[in-house]
Amino acid sequence: MQIYLPIAEMAIEMETIFILSAFVGFLSGIFGVGGGFLTTPFLIFLGIPPAVAVGTQASQLVASSVTGVLGHFKKGNVDVKMGTVMLVGGLSGSFIGIFIFKFLKYLGQIDFAVSVLYILLLGIIGPMMLYESIFSFFKKKKSVRGEFNTYKVSPFIQSLPYKMRFPRSKLYVSALLPGGIGFVGGVLASILGIGGGFILVPAMIYFMGMPILLVAGTSLFQIIFTAASATILHAVMNNTVDIILALVLIAGGVIGAQIGVMFARFVKGNYARVILALLILGVCVRLCADLFMEPDYKYSVVVDL
């Protein structure tokens, strides 16, 4: 069914968007990843203007993070104090991100910047995930890490000023650290419409030495606010949040995620992870091809309304 998007001002096949978001939701149900890093490029492939794709995806991110965080709250796996410090960084990051976005759009480089950032991100995550999942086929688990285990952090990080106590995580670290990690997440949310969980989570584990158990819930907690801020900023400053597109994305995402969660019981983690890694690599290759192969049309047109 064709529907006309009131903000994007274009007609789209609703089924296509729905299936896409359900598919990404399905993946996030299985793997617990946000999936924004797949939705935004797919929307752009479908011809939705990058600005609308990013702005609208940010609102979908709010919905999926809320769903995720409620589960973590119930189990008590959210460090609210840590999350709050992170989201101070996250909110300022989303502000800066919007200005970078606007500036790049003005320069006519936003498509290019979004592509390059995605290629970098997906190009790093894809191979890492592939390596890890293939490697773990051959490696037997030697020791099961305790859920409250933490990584030792480097002395440089320990020497940073403005130290704060985080009782829930049993940490005494500089507030600059969670603030800085949140900041990066905020910039990513504004420019790419993603939560950046796949960057925040490892950073929280390896740089901050946060207990693994608390990491997912805490990062989701702060992503809600960062994504909400990015949504509001995109809507107010660029008028690029399409509420109809958002509804289709959210509905598809919710349904897909439920199926994914049910499916997750029957799927062997490592096989599934290989598939996800290959999918990420596939998107990355496609973006690379678009960027490096001679385009069919070297000229593009922008109409200033």
Place this chain on the structure above:
Amino acid sequence: MIRILSALMIVFFVLPIQAKAELLSIDLAEDHLDITTGFNGGLIHLFGHRKNDLHDVFVVLEGPKHEVKVRQKTQMLGAWMNTSTKVFEDIPVYYDYAFDEANTAAVSENIFNKFISAENFFDIAGVKNEKKRAIIEKYKDAFIDERKREGLYPVVHSTIKFIDENFFKLSFELPANVPKGQYMVRAFLHDDGKIITEQRTSFWVGQVGFNAKVNKFSEKESLVYALLCVFLALFSGWLSNKIARK
């Protein structure tokens, strides 16, 4: 004296205009094209009448005029990126034209180049430097090509159908991606490379109903709209968690 003058004025100025106006008259079946939620393009029907079949008719349709930027990609370190931009002012973002079906040959090259060709939107002849002009020409050609690919400029002409000798009709087919705004229809009566008379009318393309309300609201009350989007997302996230637990 004044009476005589005004009578002369009428004879010399008003009457000829009226007489000319009667040579050609046009009207649209509807003066608006509504973009609704299910919009997938639409037709605009034009009806017209000419006084006699001594002269031929052609019609052009000009969409809303905007500033357009044409960007060129070149290869930088292997990657293709926009490196230069040319701005054109007041260019119709949609364009179409129609000739008499039976008598296409009647539109002379002279008439086409002067009154119909999309090239006329670009004020390039004034650029004296030949090198510069060649570059601008390239951007102009690229713009016209892009519009044609998008179905926003005509690849072939539409056709005017004559119902009898002088009464004609014409349907412009506007695509799903038609830009919104004011559209100007200009009908010409021409003969021997000269324009005898011109008639104009216009119609509006815009979102209506729910879509229009959403669009307007998002612009006028952007903060409320933004908060609504966020609230909607929060609510559906919460709802989905509730459903999942059951």
